[in-house]
Amino acid sequence: MLTACYLSLPTMTHYLYLHGFQSGPQSLKARETQAYLHAIAPEASFSSPQLSPYPAQAIAQVEALIDSIKQPLVLIGSSLGGYYATCLAERFGLPAVLINPAIRPEADLARFMGPLHNPYTGEHYTLGPQHMDELIALRPARLHAANYWLVLGTADEVLDWREAVRHYAGARTTVLNGDDHRLQGWPQCLPGLLGVAGKLAQRQAGI
Template sequence: MQEVLYLHGFASSSRSEKALLTQAFFKQHPSIRLRALDLPYTPDEAMAALEHALDAPPHAIIGSSLGGFLATVLAERLGCRACLINPAVAPHKVLANYVGEYHHPVLQQRYQVQPAHMQQLEHLMPTQLRDPSRYLVLLQTGDEVLDYRQAVQYYHGAQIQVIPGGDHSFVGFEHYLPQIAEFCLHT
């Protein structure tokens, strides 16, 4: 059985709309085990939890936003494929504007974003991709949180699809699930 991981974005969870849509779609493929994990809020703890959760490298990783960044870090370490949806590039620069305390409404948890987390993110960021062909990057130009052009530049050489309009949640995500599954299951 092939394993595919789904990594949610910042302040999201395995119960987000994209995660639930992905889980429902992959249930149609009994030869695939999709795992959607709830990750800790600090970057180092999130990576440690991912490494602890894996018995073997997954066949592929799907990551959205900050989950796309973590998917990139993990894919570079493990040499597996990754499909990224509006991925965060250099998230230490974006999240620096969100230092403070927050409450997660779904998980009912309080968490803090601290300056030290920005250093962790910067340290985790791969300077360049070893094999961009292992990536499918889906971007919407209307993303109000992240500049899609940074991802176009960073993932140069990957399969990149730029969709006009949309937003950070990736409007119409469910229509891209067959393409995502095909990419993830490619051998």
């Protein structure tokens, strides 16, 4: 049976998933999201590009992809991908779902500077101070809280969920008590994506 939320979906909403640090399109959350949309909203489309490990290149890559998408667009970003989604949401005026987003990734990633290996892709690369500077340069000057839905776990072992609550004050926020950085409860949040798309449709229609 179709829900009212489903009925409000644009016929071809595109969901663009941005993975986190040392991750990729094969991550479990990305696959869960794609499988859910395929089952519940088959007319919607989904993409999750393998992002460059270098911040400026990653943003340029996603900007080019956004420019090529002609449907209504919803960003989904996890961890570092949440930081990127924030940057792009502000640049393009897009709605974004942020899963345990990084707030100051230049501080979080500083200890990883040097040679690295991505276990998802097998890629070897090196992070240096210039890449931390790129992250800082990407930070938006201001946030429009209405653009965002935060999904946070209180037992996140990587990032402090309370910092995200403060940073995105006024945004729609779902807090999963005891959940971790991977966010085991993400599948139960997936129906909320349809609501995000429905609100997007209303906004674009001027309702």
